[in-house]
Amino acid sequence: MSLAVGDVLDPVTQQSSLVTSVMYAAASGDYNPLHYDPEFAGQVSPTGGPIAHGMYSMGLTSRMLAAAAGGPEGVLELQVRFSKPWPLGATATFSGTVTAVEDGVATVEVGGELEDGTRILTGTARIRA
Amino acid sequence: MALNPAKVGAVYPTYRYEVAREKIREYATALGESDPRYTAEGDDCVAPPTFVAAFTITRGATDLFADPELGAHPALVHGSQRFVWHGRPLRPGDVLACTPRIASITARGRNEFLVIELDCVHEGSGEPALTAETTIVFLGSAPQDGAGEAAA
Numbered sequence: 001m002s003l004a005v006g007d008v009l010d011p012v013t014q015q016s017s018l019v020t021s022v023m024y025a026a027a028s029g030d031y032n033p034l035h036y037d038p039e040f041a042g043q044v045s046p047t048g049g050p051i052a053h054g055m056y057s058m059g060l061t062s063r064m065l066a067a068a069a070g071g072p073e074g075v076l077e078l079q080v081r082f083s084k085p086w087p088l089g090a091t092a093t094f095s096g097t098v099t100a101v102e103d104g105v106a107t108v109e110v111g112g113e114l115e116d117g118t119r120i121l122t123g124t125a126r127i128r129a
Numbered sequence: 130m131a132l133n134p135a136k137v138g139a140v141y142p143t144y145r146y147e148v149a150r151e152k153i154r155e156y157a158t159a160l161g162e163s164d165p166r167y168t169a170e171g172d173d174c175v176a177p178p179t180f181v182a183a184f185t186i187t188r189g190a191t192d193l194f195a196d197p198e199l200g201a202h203p204a205l206v207h208g209s210q211r212f213v214w215h216g217r218p219l220r221p222g223d224v225l226a227c228t229p230r231i232a233s234i235t236a237r238g239r240n241e242f243l244v245i246e247l248d249c250v251h252e253g254s255g256e257p258a259l260t261a262e263t264t265i266v267f268l269g270s271a272p273q274d275g276a277g278e279a280a281a
Contacts, residue, residue, distance in 0.1 A: 014161065020159070023158070023159040027155045027156040027158070027160075028156070028159075028183050029183055029184075029188065030187050044204075053207075054206075054210065055179065055186060055210065056159075058182075058210055059179040062177065062178040063160055063161070063177065066177065067164075071164065071218075072176065072178050073217060075178040076214060077212065078178065078212055079262075080210055080211075081208065082207055082210075123209075
């Protein structure tokens with residue numbers, strides 16, 4: 001395993017649903033009903049319905065990074081911005097491109113995009129090259 | 130009501146978190162992870178990187194949000210997140226000591242941005258484990274022009 005500038009990581013594609021949201025709520029301890037209660041979300045959600053946890057999208061991004069870095073020990077830093085909501089039912093793809101490699105550490109620009117092109121996540125990671 | 134800028138720099142009480150094997154398994158399952166070490170029965174079990182979300186995001190903000198002097202309110206979204214992992218992946222039995230601190234409070238438009246910096250070390254050894262920087266966006270509470278001196 002060795003990463004070079006311009007390398008594109010194997011992407012992770014996932015459809016969100018009530019099930020993925022409830023599982024992530026329990027796993028992470030974030031029980032904000034915005035993520036699984038249609039009635040509550042109908043009043044406060046920017047999309048008018050439940051949206052996935054931002055941390056779920058970050059978690060899927062880190063899954064991609066760990067796979068590219070040979071395991072979780074290869075993931076050194078990850079910073080993301082949750083730029084748009086991810087409505088439940090929509091499919092998102094998380095991708096990454098190596099933009100620099102120095103002293104055995106690769107900088108990766110990461111992003112999460114819905115099928116209609118909406119960018120839900122954008123960020124930068126440092127992983128072992 | 131706007132957040133209280135005088136709280137920048139405030140440090141909240143350190144809390145403990147003990148990493149459990151079944152919690153790692155539950156978290157890895159929720160993300161659809163396939164690395165067999167996340168569900169291993171033996172000493173090779175490790176946690177996925179963002180497993181740390183289980184004790185940093187919600188728990189790290191609990192004492193801040195309960196602080197009446199800060200002025201937190203429920204109209205909020207998670208704006209951005211940064212993790213820096215300092216050493217090896219977490220393992221079952223690890224005990225962490227986590228200390229939250231308010232790094233900054235800023236306003237942009239009608240919204241306010243609260244940045245919480247959380248420092249987690251291995252209890253006992255004091256070895257650094259991770260740093261988490263959580264940005265919470267409070268919607269609609271920023272001081273507005275004409276709303277008084279606070280807007281200056």
